[in-house]
Amino acid sequence: MSDSEDESIDKQLKIVIIGDGASGKTSLTTRYAQEQFGKQYKQTVGIDFFLRRIVLPGNVNVALQVWDIGGQTLGGGMLDKYLYGAHGVLLVYDITNYSSFENLEDWLVVVRRVFENEGKMPHRALVGNKVDLEHMRTVKLDKHQKFAQENGMSSHFVSAKTGDSVNLCFQKIAAEILGITLTKPELEQHQRVVKADIINYQAKEQTSKQPPPQPKSSLCAIQ
Numbered sequence: 001m002s003d004s005e006d007e008s009i010d011k012q013l014k015i016v017i018i019g020d021g022a023s024g025k026t027s028l029t030t031r032y033a034q035e036q037f038g039k040q041y042k043q044t045v046g047i048d049f050f051l052r053r054i055v056l057p058g059n060v061n062v063a064l065q066v067w068d069i070g071g072q073t074l075g076g077g078m079l080d081k082y083l084y085g086a087h088g089v090l091l092v093y094d095i096t097n098y099s100s101f102e103n104l105e106d107w108l109v110v111v112r113r114v115f116e117n118e119g120k121m122p123h124r125a126l127v128g129n130k131v132d133l134e135h136m137r138t139v140k141l142d143k144h145q146k147f148a149q150e151n152g153m154s155s156h157f158v159s160a161k162t163g164d165s166v167n168l169c170f171q172k173i174a175a176e177i178l179g180i181t182l183t184k185p186e187l188e189q190h191q192r193v194v195k196a197d198i199i200n201y202q203a204k205e206q207t208s209k210q211p212p213p214q215p216k217s218s219l220c221a222i223q
């Protein structure tokens with residue numbers, strides 16, 4: 001296959017990210033598209049766009065056009081237009097903020113209204129963000145699962161801060177939209193992998209005449 005063929009895009013998907021202000025939509029998008037995270041909260045006014053190319057099994061080249069919608073857009077006239085033509089909609093909430101979860105009902109009402117005339121609903125994904133703050137969780141797991149089930153949504157937990165499961169979330173959604181099955185090795189490949197040095201304290205306590213201990217490396221995947 002030539003270089004140009006290799007780079008050609010088979011599918012272009014429009015993915016729209018909605019949910020309350022400060023739930024982490026911009027952080028999630030920039031983590032995914034640019035591998036970055038900013039601690040400072042800067043409200044999105046209107047919309048931001050990002051593009052990321054991925055390859056799915058079967059050598060399917062996909063361009064994901066990610067639309068990051070400002071949380072204040074709910075109730076405004078532009079949201080319908082932003083949603084129009086979406087293949088996938090991510091409904092994001094903050095697991096430490098119960099009202100951001102409750103309000104997803106209102107966001108979903110808009111999604112249903114926009115797509116009821118189009119005949120085909122986009123893929124809808126329920127995304128609980130900020131799992132690095134698990135100790136502050138206020139939205140119970142069973143509430144999340146019930147909401148996803150009742151509304152025909154796929155279910156995801158991520159941390160835009162640590163990057164935990166962010167790639168996996170987008171990869172799964174893109175594959176589901178295109179009817180592509182991800183194999184176990186592919187799923188594992190998109191889990192975030194943390195590399196840590198194991199320090200041998202016993203060896204460290206030995207006299208300085210001894211040769212210094214060699215650090216060992218280990219890999220662990222966060223599920």
Ligand SMILES: Nc1nc2c(ncn2[C@@H]2O[C@H](COP(=O)(O)OP(=O)(O)OP(=O)(O)O)[C@@H](O)[C@H]2O)c(=O)[nH]1
Pocket residue numbers: 019020021022023024025026027028038039040041042043044045069070071072129130131132133158159160161162
């Ligand atoms: N601990 C933690 N903080 C996060 C995470 N994701 C986002 N934040 C923080 O939450 C705040 C809001 O994040 P944003 O990404 O700006 O939220 P948003 O949903 O885009 O907000 P709007 O633009 O108002 O719609 C920022 O201070 C982020 O640093 C996460 O996974 N963990």
